[in-house]
Amino acid sequence: MKTRTIIEYILAATVVLILGAFTGWYFFINTQTQATIANDVARGYSQAPSGGGSGGSAITEAAPGPQTFTSNDSSRSGKGALSRLWGAITGRGTGISDPNAPSFEQGVGEFGYGGDSQAGELAPKLAAKSPPRLWHVEKRPVAGMAFVKNGSSERLRYVERATGYIFEADPVTGTTVRLTNTLIPRVYEALVTEKGGVVGRSLDEAGNTTAFVGFIATSTDDLNATSSARALITADLPKRIARISVNPKTDALFYLTSDGSGVAGIRSEWNGTKSARIFTSSIVHWHPWWLSDGRMILVQAATDSVPGFAYALKDGVLEPILRAIPGLTLLPREGGALLYGQSSNGVLTMFTRISANTTAIPLSIKTIADKCVWATGKEFVAYCGVPRGLVPQNFLDGWYRGALHSSDALWRVDANAGNAEMLYTPEAGNPLDVTRPTTDSAGYYIALINASDQSLWLLRIKN
Amino acid sequence: MKSYMAKSFLSLITIFLLLLAANPAHAQLGLPGVERALAIKVSPLHPGPGDIVHLNIHSSLLDLSDAEVLWHVNQKTVAAGVEVDAIDVTMGALGTVTDVEVFVVTSDGTGASATAAIIPTELDLLVDSDSYIPPFFRGRPSASVGTNLYLQAIPQFKRPEGPPVLNSEIIYTWRQNGEVLGDISGRGKSTARIPIRHLFGTEKISVEARTSDGLLSNESSFSLNPIEPVLTLYQNHPLYGILYHQALAPITFIPETETTFVAVPYFAGVVNENDPALIFDWSVNGKAIAQSQTNPSILTINAANSSGVAFLELVLTHATNFYMDAKGLWNITFSTSASEGQFGAFGQQI
Numbered sequence: 184m185k186t187r188t189i190i191e192y193i194l195a196a197t198v199v200l201i202l203g204a205f206t207g208w209y210f211f212i213n214t215q216t217q218a219t220i221a222n223d224v225a226r227g228y229s230q231a232p233s234g235g236g237s238g239g240s241a242i243t244e245a246a247p248g249p250q251t252f253t254s255n256d257s258s259r260s261g262k263g264a265l266s267r268l269w270g271a272i273t274g275r276g277t278g279i280s281d282p283n284a285p286s287f288e289q290g291v292g293e294f295g296y297g298g299d300s301q302a303g304e305l306a307p308k309l310a311a312k313s314p315p316r317l318w319h320v321e322k323r324p325v326a327g328m329a330f331v332k333n334g335s336s337e338r339l340r341y342v343e344r345a346t347g348y349i350f351e352a353d354p355v356t357g358t359t360v361r362l363t364n365t366l367i368p369r370v371y372e373a374l375v376t377e378k379g380g381v382v383g384r385s386l387d388e389a390g391n392t393t394a395f396v397g398f399i400a401t402s403t404d405d406l407n408a409t410s411s412a413r414a415l416i417t418a419d420l421p422k423r424i425a426r427i428s429v430n431p432k433t434d435a436l437f438y439l440t441s442d443g444s445g446v447a448g449i450r451s452e453w454n455g456t457k458s459a460r461i462f463t464s465s466i467v468h469w470h471p472w473w474l475s476d477g478r479m480i481l482v483q484a485a486t487d488s489v490p491g492f493a494y495a496l497k498d499g500v501l502e503p504i505l506r507a508i509p510g511l512t513l514l515p516r517e518g519g520a521l522l523y524g525q526s527s528n529g530v531l532t533m534f535t536r537i538s539a540n541t542t543a544i545p546l547s548i549k550t551i552a553d554k555c556v557w558a559t560g561k562e563f564v565a566y567c568g569v570p571r572g573l574v575p576q577n578f579l580d581g582w583y584r585g586a587l588h589s590s591d592a593l594w595r596v597d598a599n600a601g602n603a604e605m606l607y608t609p610e611a612g613n614p615l616d617v618t619r620p621t622t623d624s625a626g627y628y629i630a631l632i633n634a635s636d637q638s639l640w641l642l643r644i645k646n
Numbered sequence: 647m648k649s650y651m652a653k654s655f656l657s658l659i660t661i662f663l664l665l666l667a668a669n670p671a672h673a674q675l676g677l678p679g680v681e682r683a684l685a686i687k688v689s690p691l692h693p694g695p696g697d698i699v700h701l702n703i704h705s706s707l708l709d710l711s712d713a714e715v716l717w718h719v720n721q722k723t724v725a726a727g728v729e730v731d732a733i734d735v736t737m738g739a740l741g742t743v744t745d746v747e748v749f750v751v752t753s754d755g756t757g758a759s760a761t762a763a764i765i766p767t768e769l770d771l772l773v774d775s776d777s778y779i780p781p782f783f784r785g786r787p788s789a790s791v792g793t794n795l796y797l798q799a800i801p802q803f804k805r806p807e808g809p810p811v812l813n814s815e816i817i818y819t820w821r822q823n824g825e826v827l828g829d830i831s832g833r834g835k836s837t838a839r840i841p842i843r844h845l846f847g848t849e850k851i852s853v854e855a856r857t858s859d860g861l862l863s864n865e866s867s868f869s870l871n872p873i874e875p876v877l878t879l880y881q882n883h884p885l886y887g888i889l890y891h892q893a894l895a896p897i898t899f900i901p902e903t904e905t906t907f908v909a910v911p912y913f914a915g916v917v918n919e920n921d922p923a924l925i926f927d928w929s930v931n932g933k934a935i936a937q938s939q940t941n942p943s944i945l946t947i948n949a950a951n952s953s954g955v956a957f958l959e960l961v962l963t964h965a966t967n968f969y970m971d972a973k974g975l976w977n978i979t980f981s982t983s984a985s986e987g988q989f990g991a992f993g994q995q996i
Contacts (some may be wrong), residue, residue: 324886345885369887370781384782386887390918392781445796465798465837466774468786483772484786490868491786492770492800503799506770553784583785584878584912586893637891 207531209360296616314357316643317609320630321350321359324637326383327373328630330623339630341639342373342381349381349399349415354628354641363401365415372555374427376434380453381415382427394420394427396436396454418454428471437461437473448481448496462496476517480504485512485551487526487577502538510579512552514565520598522565529576535598537563544601548594551579555596556629563598566606566629566644568617588635590614593642607642614638683707684750684758692864693737695766701746702732704762708752718747737766741804768802769855769864777875777913778921782890788873791845791969792915795870799836799853803862819854833858842872845969875914875973877962882906882944893910894976901981904948909960909974911943915967919943927961949980956980 304568321341328341331351339352339361352359367383374382381397397417420427420438425446427438434453439446446469448462468484481501482493491511494501505511510526519538524531531549536542554568570578570589581587591614593607609615618635623630627645632638689700701717703710710731717725717733725733730871735744746762772787778791789795799818814834820827822840828836840851852867879894888908909926910919926942928935938944947956956978964970 217811233651324891344887369885371890386781390781390920430719465796465839466772467776467796468774470784484784486788488784489773489786490771492772503768503770503802506768580785580788583783584876584893585880585889586878586895587893634891638888 187188189572207619237347251390264412286329312357313355314477314641317607317643318354318357318643319638320352320641321639325373325632326370326633327375327381327619328639329377329621330628330630331375331379332624337625339623339628339639339641340375340379340430341630342370342375342383344370344637346370347383347415348412349375352639352641354623354643361412363415364412365397365417366415367395367415368458374429377431378434380429381436382420382436383417384424384427387422391422392424393422394424394438396420420455421449423612425467426471428473430473430477431469431475435473437471437479439469439471441467448531461499470513472513473518474513474515478515478517480513480515482511482513482515485510485526485579487579488528488582493523496606500532512579514552514555514557516563520557520563522552522557522567522596522598526551526579529574529578531570531574531578535563535565535596535601537599543631544598545601546596546601548596548603549574550591550594551582554591554620557620558622559624560626565596565598566620566622567594567596567603568592568615568620569594582634585634588616593617593629593644595644606644670810670866684748684760686746686748686762688761688762688764692769693764693766694768695737695739697737697766699735699737699744699764701748701762702733703748704731705750705758708750708756708758710750710752711745712753714751716749718745718749718837720745729912735764737764740768740802741806741808741901742766764880765806765862765950767804767862767864769853769866770802771851771853771866771868772798772800773797773851773868773870778916778918779912780888780919783912784992789842789870790873790913790915791842792803792877792964792967793842793913795840795842795848795849795851797838797840797853797868798835799855799866801836801855801864803855803857803864805862811862813953816855816857819856821852821854823850832889837859842870845872845874847871873913873970875962875970876901876912877960877972878910878912879960879974879976880905880908882908894978897977899981901980903950903980904946905978905980906944906946907958909943909945909962911972915964915971916964923965923967925963925965927959927963929959931955947978947980952980954980 187367219510266632298330300376320339321343326342326344328339330337331340333351336355339354341464342347342349345368347365347370348361349363350359350361367385368386370383372384379399382394384392387393395417396566397415400416411585419438423440423443425439427436428466429436436451436453436455437448439448442463445463445465446467447460448471449458450461451458465532466483469481472480472482472485474480474520479496481496484493487510490507490509492503492507492597493505495512496503504521505513505523508523508525511522512526514522520535522533524533531551533546533548533550534543535546536544548567548569550567550569555565558564558566568591574589575581575587578587582589592605595606596603614635615631617631618634620629620631622628629644629645631640631642633640668740684703684705687702687704690697690970693699703715710729712728714728715726716723717729719732719735721756735746737744742762746764747759749757749759751757774796775789775793776796777787777790801811801813801816803816805811813836816836817833819831820838827838838853842849849870849872850867851870852865853911854863854865856863881889881894881900883889884942908919911924914924918922920941920943924942926937928937928945930947949956958976958978960974962970962972
């Protein structure tokens with residue numbers, strides 16, 4: 184009897200010790216994991232591609248809150264040793280889903296955060312709700328984006344800078360799907376066409392600019408049957424392309440490349456074939472525009488207080504549009520309407536002109552044309568990011584170098600009436616430095632890149 | 647008495663003759679060309695289409711005060727009256743002639759006239775530079791010493807009732823600070839490359855474009871103050887590449903222990919940031935760092951086991967351009983364990 188009691192006590196103590204050891208080991212591993220993840224996130228190594236679920240790669244929003252790696256890590260905590268042990272004891276499935284794991288809701292407050300992905304794992308199911316009015320679509324730097332038709336709706340398609348992967352975000356449901364699985368590292372800039380094609384630009388080892396065009400394959404990769412992500416079929420364009428623009432209707436290309444004595448303007452098919460030189464100039468730094476009405480516009484690259492010129496390129500001849508505007512930035516539109524900015528002696532001024540035969544009207548907003556986009560439709564409406572407060576001297580130069588960033592409000596400009604009204608002001612603590620904005624065809628959304636971190640945002644401007 | 651009277655009479659005759667000689671109404675005396683002693687001054691000298699031109703008459707022979715003036719523009723009377731010696735006229739489109747005639751009758755009856763045919767033109771002077779800017783930089787490079795200024799004149803010349811004048815038919819005269827640059831001037835020479843050799847002072851570049859018959863002409867100018875190159879530091883991220891959108895501020899926190907930096911010499915007279923002629927003098931917390939032979943613009947700092955604060959200095963000079971002397975100072979705090987030690991800094995590419 185006494186022996187039995189002793190044995191029972193020993194067994195009980197052993198069980199307690201084992202449980203205690205498990206518990207201690209769990210917390211130790213958890214601590215080490217957090218430290219490792221912290222370092223990985225700081226280095227950028229934690230940006231894993233989205234995983235391949237059977238229904239495609241579903242990247243959904245995590246709970247709002249401080250966007251540190253700990254939030255991401257908390258989404259994994261339900262899959263730790265303790266939960267697996269619990270699952271094993273209770274016999275509930277594989278232990279991947281923890282009945283006590285938090286359920287993530289999205290769209291709380293003004294801002295939602297998204298773009299998180301769980302590589303190779305089944306992400307927790309999130310409630311499908313509309314995203315917030317200002318939706319942080321992608322926290323990681325993006326190279327470019329555009330609205331692309333998807334059936335009767337439009338999706339926001341964008342290119343991830345680090346990988347070249349193409350994603351598509353649904354503005355209505357707030358879900359994001361990865362479309363491609365072709366890795367193209369460090370895509371600095373990308374143009375996404377309305378037809379879904381991509382023109383990407385990067386740097387080679389020698390620091391020369393490289394460019395490619397790509398379209399998404401029509402079938403999935405057979406080797407990766409668990410994912411609907413497809414290959415991006417690419418074709419290389421010539422090296423050292425300085426600037427490139429795409430015809431919105433035909434996807435033909437017009438790009439500028441140096442030719443030793445200046446710059447040459449080349450027009451080609453989408454894949455770079457059938458190229459023809461249509462323009463030459465000893466002036467190298469231009470920005471080309473190819474509008475939907477077929478007009479090609481060339482505007483000199485801007486610098487503060489130095490006169491800039493804009494021309495229409497017609498049969499190889501430059502026809503003046505704007506002349507000798509200090510610090511000229513330009514946003515042309517089909518039909519001849521213009522929105523242009525002037526930067527002179529630290530003062531930003533915006534003007535609008537409906538046609539070549541009308542006089543330019545000064546606007547009350549102080550910004551640059553790089554922060555503006557024309558709305559689609561017949562009305563002469565534009566949306567602009569306008570820096571709040573005064574801008575410093577030489578704002579253009581500093582902004583282009585990435586040394587200056589503004590905190591903008593979104594304004595709606597009626598170019599016909601020559602007036603502007605404030606549309607949206609981001610909350611304090613979340614400054615937006617608007618660059619490369621674009622709108623959908625129905626006029627419900629504005630997508631923009633935050634110049635300070637190249638992240639992607641979507642603002643709903645109509646319900 | 648008589649001699650006194652004779653002398654007085656002679657003096658009066660002399661004075662009278664002198665007054666007659668000084669009388670500006672030479673027409674009464676029949677001096678040739680007085681009818682052309684009238685000129686029209688046009689301002690601006692080279693008006694463009696739609697510009698308002700101020701015309702006024704002047705003469706070195708005629709007294710225009712109290713003169714009757716009559717102005718005709720394109721054979722229509724636009725102004726008339728006493729002392730109407732100036733009018734404003736709006737130019738037409740390119741290639742349209744505005745004929746101006748003015749008739750003057752002075753108070754003493756002297757008549758004169760003048761004509762002017764004004765054809766609006768335009769002359770754009772585009773300016774660019776070959777100073778260094780990194781890929782994807784959307785701005786225009788500024789000129790510094792050792793770089794070249796590239797200029798292109800784009801004229802909009804159109805003869806009345808005719809086609810636009812070809813560039814090959816136009817004579818360009820380039821000037822730098824008033825001095826004619828003969829080797830780059832001439833017929834059809836609408837582009838120019840001007841090296842920048844001086845750091846201080848203002849360079850004024852002008853170009854005059856004129857048809858060989860002198861009928862069409864225009865002039866444009868540009869003033870330049872050369873600048874010094876601007877040193878900007880960026881992170882070279884392992885995933886995203888060089889973060890050109892995030893120039894490092896003078897005081898920066900980086901949440902990493904090891905980072906690679908790239909120094910970009912904006913507007914320097916080099917082809918790329920690793921030009922062999924550039925001399926990068928890196929130092930971290932006062933200690934000089936040897937530059938990499940292949941990529942001297944790149945520096946990697948490992949802050950593990952250190953205080954986490956790096957005072958980074960960079961002095962950039964050029965082997966042959968002694969005007970280039972750019973400096974940068976950055977106080978960078980890394981995320982690391984707080985233990986004393988030395989920074990490991992390498993002038994190397996990751």
